Amino acid sequence: MVDRILNRSHAAEAQADNVTAAVWAHVQQARNLKRPHTLELLKAMADEFIELHGDRLFGDDSAIVAGLARIAGRRLVVIGFQKGQDTEENIRRNFGLPHPEGYRKAMRVMDLAERYAMPVLTFVDVQGAFPGAAAEERGIAEAIAKSVGLMTRLRTPIVVVITGEGGSGGALGLAVGDVVLALENSIYSVISPEGCATILWRSAEQSQLAAVAMKVTAGEQHELGIVDAVIPEPGEGAHTDPAEAARLISEAVIEQLDALGRIPLDELVEARFQRYRAYGPFTVADRSAAPPERIGIADRLRGLLAGRANMPAFPGTRRGGSSGHEEE
């Protein structure tokens, strides 16, 4: 659809506008405040949930909840982001924007999962980590890095469900898994569309174009191999029938857990590592194509751009790497 935006014929432009509007509607849907969050989903899915609190270092972050849950007879550790249901709760939960303590609590509870042989299920719905100084100076970067690192090696199955907004590193801190599922109306991106537009378009108003360019929708992320499967949402979206949404999620999660539970742990962890090891396509240049004599940069640029047939892969290269999941 990006190509369409570039070929600015009137028809194409109209079509691009349609696409952009559709993508943006999807983004709005993913951000709908009424969507069920971790605790609402657990209420519907779990027979039992014992929330655990605190990072044993500094505090208890209410924007990330974690605990022990029994779902369809299975013992699980469940960790997820939690926004408020109303203004008061939203303030108490910092509008769902986590501080480092949230990820450190998550790691502590993941450690319990590993030691007591419980699979981990995470629900991801966060605009991003809290961007203020309090989170920064207490090491939100360190907390996310460590949580991601722990999840690459945790010796128990991990199923991730992107339920709303999978926003950047803040989301990734709980989103490393053997299986990554996504609700139909969810999004996942390396940076918020607003952030991307601010940097690349130098205007937050171009967020819609950024959302299109980054292919943020669950469906597109599935095509890219980042998301393994998309879970359909009931009615006009998960918030219109949270119980049914929870049922669909539960069904999908249990199916995955059953499959993962049959894989020996060593293999499981190795496969998870290899999954992420493989992400990100690149090519290998033809070494025989040696650099030419140095000439004026402007001329060369012009010539190059004119002669360029078709990116992505530069001509004269052979394809290497993989887009991760597609390779398996």
Added chain:
Amino acid sequence: MVDRILNRSHAAEAQADNVTAAVWAHVQQARNLKRPHTLELLKAMADEFIELHGDRLFGDDSAIVAGLARIAGRRLVVIGFQKGQDTEENIRRNFGLPHPEGYRKAMRVMDLAERYAMPVLTFVDVQGAFPGAAAEERGIAEAIAKSVGLMTRLRTPIVVVITGEGGSGGALGLAVGDVVLALENSIYSVISPEGCATILWRSAEQSQLAAVAMKVTAGEQHELGIVDAVIPEPGEGAHTDPAEAARLISEAVIEQLDALGRIPLDELVEARFQRYRAYGPFTVADRSAAPPERIGIADRLRGLLAGRANMPAFPGTRRGGSSGHEEE
């Protein structure tokens, strides 16, 4: 000497006063602000020292220093308490009273010691952990517990040197080792004499009696088996000749490291565990001495106290447990 204080004949009283004065002079010596601290000792002992900073969680505690040192050609991790040399430095170092970040930094650096096969050397000289709310609320208790726990299982030799005041849990957080040495004028106690007096005598003014009762001096702690060996101090004390004090410490430490280095790690860690597992004498009561009929408490108390021949061990019990090191 406690017995002497109890038998209040005049001669004995005078003698008790002498003992008390001597013990208190020892305490003052241990607390002499001019005694060399970790960095001063390292300056004299180490060919090289690279200080490492920060707990990777919240801050860098300047009351505990940690780093990589080369002493007599050996790679070591050295961790120790650090007071200031003058008022300004004392303020910057919080008068040598550590916050949780100090112990968490220590644990991080101990982990490096284990992974890169460097023995750990600690210097202990601290009145106690910082007793204020900032340390409390960030988990000084948790930090000390975890540091003690880590030291019970760290897979590398640990040599502890009590150089000044070994005060309570704050000191213990860096004082678990395969070998515990103490400078001649140092002290080691479960609580500061002032704290003990406040609680048991209900007056901080009885600190001197508390110091006597707790047997705080290095020599007494050696007799109790808590300290393995006492390192003599030069001249009027370590502060009168820091270079010579450092040389004597270095000599003692290297001798211990040589011995510890010959022990396979599994055995070393097991022996360390068993050392601390055995500390603290107790007895096992004779089960045939069944509880009598219930009678008036006061009468019984009186009768008991009169009939009691000699504590510690209650009559009718066989001795069990051990005083730790003495058993080996």
Added chain:
Amino acid sequence: MPVRLPFRPRRDTYPPDLWTKCPGCSEMLFNKQLEKTLRVCPHCGHHFRISAKSRIEQLVDNGSFVERDDDLQPVDPLGFVDLKSYPDRLVAAQLATGLRDAAVWGLATMGGKPVSMCVMDFGFIGGSMGAVVGEKVARAGEAALAERIPLIIVSSSGGARMQEGTYSLMQLVKTMGVVERVRAACVPFISVLTDPTTGGVFASFAVVGDVNIAEPNALIKFAGDRVSAGTIGDELPAGYARAEFWFSHGFVDRIVTRAHLRDEIIALLGFLAAPPVAGVGEPVGGTGSRPRSLLSALTGVLVGENGDSRNGDSRNGGRGGETNGSRGEATRG
């Protein structure tokens, strides 16, 4: 000749036919009634301190507790004398509590599942930890390790016992050493912090449970003596160092009222179970099988594993006035 210590079970420091004034709300409470509410004020929820024996009775399946090592007895390694001699203090504490020292440990079942449990008694020299208390905590941990059954420690202590000097300080190391082994072996450890849990007990095993549970308003802190001795003159905020303070500072997982404590622990035991072999535990999907314990054979007192409840329903009466059972719990089917 053995002197027979006049051990007598501590019945009740509050005679059942009298009244007690609640320090929380100043209501006069009839002791017999208070006993039925597990010594929690039905008006304001104030949790009175209780003895180790009462605590155990409230937690375990009826009659399942088998005490171990009740014959361990403290000695006086330093010849310690303050205003009284340590032996005198020991005898007085023994007479008052019917205990030989400030901790009781043993094996029991909770909801039919075997556990190793150690409970401290504040009535014995402030629940302070000397060699015997450290030894009992260590043995409880070692039994949990050997049987691969959960370790439950209920703390109530002023900290290390000064009268045993640095031997008491070494109990922090002894207990942490064992608890680290329990952790490494993937054996569960639930720490219950009750009023008060301070000093060296808070700075060792009590703070490092897989799950830390605290009773409401329990005083929990490390720097007890020196703050109170005026070393630091900070103004301390209301609620400082209480259970709720530690909850918000991230060191307590859950605050649970006494009425819910047993159920809460049983619920946790439904999740925290040592896998068959430490650190291995191949395919972990499914429902998490736990190995049939050999404990029954050893103790000879365990109720059937299916027994998820016990009798003693009388205990469940009279719990009116309790507020919500546990903080931050989202759902509980």
Added chain:
Amino acid sequence: MPVRLPFRPRRDTYPPDLWTKCPGCSEMLFNKQLEKTLRVCPHCGHHFRISAKSRIEQLVDNGSFVERDDDLQPVDPLGFVDLKSYPDRLVAAQLATGLRDAAVWGLATMGGKPVSMCVMDFGFIGGSMGAVVGEKVARAGEAALAERIPLIIVSSSGGARMQEGTYSLMQLVKTMGVVERVRAACVPFISVLTDPTTGGVFASFAVVGDVNIAEPNALIKFAGDRVSAGTIGDELPAGYARAEFWFSHGFVDRIVTRAHLRDEIIALLGFLAAPPVAGVGEPVGGTGSRPRSLLSALTGVLVGENGDSRNGDSRNGGRGGETNGSRGEATRG
């Protein structure tokens, strides 16, 4: 037909016969002189950004660096277009830097000891991390693992590369996965954070070195874009998110001036050496033998292990105006 990319080595963005105004102190600095001080202002100590190639030259033993995987080339997996197309940005960056992407990795020696090194180049699309950068970091880590030689990563990056979308985000996982394996294998990892190290690079490998070193005043932060985009309106204090800020907040071990960086790393390598077999390492007293590396045979370029210095003393001239080499260093014999 292959299009031959006009790769040219970036000599110097500052022609040597001209002057540059220091953003730190506004002094006019003669570029040739600036080059001699490793692009550090001799007046105020301002550290100018430098290219990956310059960085490597400054750090490794002369001529010892053998680049690996210089043929890895980015693609455009999303067909990304903003104000320019991603391929256009790539070509422009390649022309400007002579690099195919924002990282260079290879094997080298420092003070005679083999290392695996990966250096980022901020000049290439802000040093952003897409698939190629992530791959190079991962391969550098894997080489360190395979050879059991220290891993050294010098970061200089605006974070994840937006144009590769979530593939860029996945580079955080890829790199952390490898770094976790490096750690588990007891292979040393020194992370050098230079101006700027932000976003997903700070939130992955850069923050988790065994030792984290930062250059003075380097901007280091995670929440770059959103703070600057005005999402949060907090007043930020002076020095916020600079190297010294992170030092005082406990995330940076040492702040080291560029003039001392090589010596500092070599000194650290004298301590941080992978033991013969991961996690085993029987008796650890003595002087810590390190296994004779097989690397020499593989690279064929290493200098002798005794060589603790290199030539290139000219580099050490003209370092006047440098202040203390590293913060908080106590003694250094």
